[in-house]
Amino acid sequence: MPAEAALDVLLQEATRRRLAKFDELRGKVTQTGEFWDVVVITAADKKQELAYQQQLSEKLKRKELPLGVHYHVFVDPPGPKIGNGGSTLHVLQCLEEMYGDKWTSLTIILIHSGGYSQRLPNASALGKIFTALPFDKAENSDISACIIQSILDSRCVIAPASVIEYSRLGPEVSVGTNSIISGCCISANADVPPNSFVSSLSIRVNGKVMYVSMVLGVEDNLKKNVKLLSDVHSLQFFGFSLLQCLDLWDLRVSDQLFSGDKTSLGLWTARIFPVCSTLSDSVRVSLKMLKAVQNKSAFKLNGWKLLSIEEMLFYKDVEDMLKFRQQIYEEITLQRDLIC
Numbered sequence: 001m002p003a004e005a006a007l008d009v010l011l012q013e014a015t016r017r018r019l020a021k022f023d024e025l026r027g028k029v030t031q032t033g034e035f036w037d038v039v040v041i042t043a044a045d046k047k048q049e050l051a052y053q054q055q056l057s058e059k060l061k062r063k064e065l066p067l068g069v070h071y072h073v074f075v076d077p078p079g080p081k082i083g084n085g086g087s088t089l090h091v092l093q094c095l096e097e098m099y100g101d102k103w104t105s106l107t108i109i110l111i112h113s114g115g116y117s118q119r120l121p122n123a124s125a126l127g128k129i130f131t132a133l134p135f136d137k138a139e140n141s142d143i144s145a146c147i148i149q150s151i152l153d154s155r156c157v158i159a160p161a162s163v164i165e166y167s168r169l170g171p172e173v174s175v176g177t178n179s180i181i182s183g184c185c186i187s188a189n190a191d192v193p194p195n196s197f198v199s200s201l202s203i204r205v206n207g208k209v210m211y212v213s214m215v216l217g218v219e220d221n222l223k224k225n226v227k228l229l230s231d232v233h234s235l236q237f238f239g240f241s242l243l244q245c246l247d248l249w250d251l252r253v254s255d256q257l258f259s260g261d262k263t264s265l266g267l268w269t270a271r272i273f274p275v276c277s278t279l280s281d282s283v284r285v286s287l288k289m290l291k292a293v294q295n296k297s298a299f300k301l302n303g304w305k306l307l308s309i310e311e312m313l314f315y316k317d318v319e320d321m322l323k324f325r326q327q328i329y330e331e332i333t334l335q336r337d338l339i340c
Helices: 003-025 046-061 083-105 121-126 229-234 242-248 279-295 309-314 318-339
Strands: 038-043 070-075 108-111 146-148 163-165 173-175 180-182 190-192 196-205 208-217 273-276
Touching (some): 038 046, 046 070, 046 318, 196 279, 196 318, 208 279, 208 309, 229 242, 242 279, 273 279
Parallel strands (some): 038 070, 038 108, 163 180, 173 190, 180 196
Antiparallel strands (some): 196 208, 208 273
């Protein structure tokens, strides 16, 4: 066996041992040396802090985490992003204020989670570190499809190498290979093409809860931006020129098309995702705009309220998203109890 393959096997075995050990500690009061004394998680803002706190509370209530451990969530200071180094110094200051000199004798793990992921904005908004571990495989395939705390109709077709997390998929829904579905409700008769990223968020605008789903290609570069409107053609959406997509959606290139800094124009700030009154409608409409691009057919978006990913995260309603997750969890638990 080549050295690289042997190392990979050793790493997998070590990971399995650690996960098995962690599983033994779930719901039990840990003894000295068995686990960390303090677990610290950083958050980007108050909304993310609330999401982390609520999920920690639920997991402790369900005995999914070791007990007898001090769990803390510290919010990064306001202003420009300070990076992991600055965040670490801020955490150390908070620990010293909380524990005094005693904190130097504690075993502490610090998990930096105060950013918004490019790949999984939804999971990041609610806490990617709280994502459950995958448990099942795609039929007739050696490559796993990862289903995480989701409810799937028996008539769903999920291709290998795809991830479904915290979602509800109805009958006649198919998900292509190498795709990610996060926080979605897809009621029926929908085709998600391969290499897609679909993520739904609850948002609150003017006191009203609404829903918006982003649909992107897994290879889309959310960090790429241009400074001039004349350069928007160089941006790519699902492998197509964004300018071509805007034409199909009947949207005009202008300053109003982008949120935030008008000299940093990209997919992150492009107002192209429709706001809907229901979770399932938001996915349905966003998939239609993607299908229009792939088929080179028109699908007008100029009559919709549109948000950018940047705005989606700003207006996110953490409590409503957690409520959706809790409903799924309770339904899964009920089904499991009935089977047992």
